[in-house]
Amino acid sequence: MLNLPANSKLHLIIFTRYPEPGKTKTRLIPALGTVGAANLQREMTEYTIFQVQELQKAAAISVEVRFAGGNSQLMKDWLGLDLVYQSQGEGDLGSRMARSLFEAFQSGAEQVIIIGTDCPRVNAQILATAFENLYTFDLVLGPAIDGGYYLIGLRQPIPELFVNVEWGTAQVFQKTLDIAQKLNLSYVSLSPLADVDRPEDLPIWEQALAGKMEK
Template structure:
């Protein structure tokens, strides 16, 4: 069972994949090759972790990495020993997210968010805003331009939000909102951001890096 620090009521779960060439960022392989696509996955995950570390400087949150591919040793060698790692486990994305939320609340968290590593616009400020919104709202969603979402935050496990959804399609966000309304939940929305999944998305990542160099 996941062990959270007693003081940590805010918990952030990062979903990522070990950057093994040929098995990650596959839609970018035609543009970058297997190694280039894996390197992008590596860089984007490290960028996300950096933003989370920035948030931890000002806000008390515990952090957990849920990984697919690789193993615990490979993840620790890559991202260090200072993080909690858990395999995502079996099932579709919805069941894996629902399980990670359930585990976090079972472990004593009161506000839990899940993010991926595909959206470079997810910075410390966005994350801080999301946790603030969870004070007043039961559900926080960060819509992605492609019709999915880059962040979901809850104050209790609501498994219904993760079933009967075709993950990876342009209807994920809208379907989630519809389910929320059926459950009488009042979602609050973060700014709409862009994922980096396809060759035409690569300028988004390049602009992020340029912005980091200037700052």
């Protein structure tokens, strides 16, 4: 599944939110209620971590969870002691991602990928492909069907990619590509995938769960 040099320093950052009712998956609250939306956030995060752990069986990849809401102890109580937890900190999504990338490279990582937990079709194979592409390209992006992206991978900090982007809009992916082109970065796009953000997206999650049950 994975064709990577054994000595490469690969690092994966998972952005998620502590599943506190009323503060997470708010666009799904009309369909699921506050507790139901929080439970979905919980389940989708756990599902993402399961996929990451499948990848770790095939390659030496360090993983950290960058969280919003809650605190380190709540995160450990929820997801266990085997993961590294770090608060996302202040600022918009761009500044939080740029900070996490900078710190990862400072710590010795050579290739770093950030994913969220909103896209249940992000599996171990897609993550493996993204890391493999980072040997050839400066930037790897996984476009989300809503116009954002579900994955970004770099082999050095490029803070310009996270400035003057209107996060949460349908222009995020295209704006990031525009910046990459201005910076003369080589880049590759993965397969477009759908996020689960709104009530009409819930069948995507149900299909992912059904697929997992069949394995």
